[in-house]
Amino acid sequence: MTPERWRELTTIFHAAREHEGAERAAYLDRACGGDASLRAELESVLRPGETLTDFVEATVRNAIAFRRVQTAFHARAQAASEEYHRTGVSVAAEAVMGRLQSKLDAKRKKLGR
Numbered sequence: 001m002t003p004e005r006w007r008e009l010t011t012i013f014h015a016a017r018e019h020e021g022a023e024r025a026a027y028l029d030r031a032c033g034g035d036a037s038l039r040a041e042l043e044s045v046l047r048p049g050e051t052l053t054d055f056v057e058a059t060v061r062n063a064i065a066f067r068r069v070q071t072a073f074h075a076r077a078q079a080a081s082e083e084y085h086r087t088g089v090s091v092a093a094e095a096v097m098g099r100l101q102s103k104l105d106a107k108r109k110k111l112g113r
Contacts, residue, residue, distance in 0.1 A: 013042055020049055 012031045019027045032039040084090050
């Protein structure tokens with residue numbers, strides 16, 4: 001996607017979020033000017049009844065959750081590194097990968113995938 005196309009898409013996207021239902025559809029008709037691929041791209045990400053405030057709040061919540069997970073991951077990695085340097089004892093990569101695979105398999109089973 002070109003930078004120009006991205007700017008066009010995001011401009012229309014943010015404006016469309018301020019409209020609902022038939023008003024949103026009419027706005028997209030006008031804004032997309034018959035460009036079916038642009039309209040399809042926009043409709044694929046817009047949720048019915050969602051406002052810009054809803055979108056921003058959800059984005060911020062997701063970013064906070066990601067940062068918490070990332071911070072916890074870094075703390076665990078730092079602790080593991082310090083423990084290794086203190087004791088010289090490490091865990092084989094195969095054992096770690098096996099445990100991770102088991103957790104992934106359990107999560108997939110729980111989700112029915």
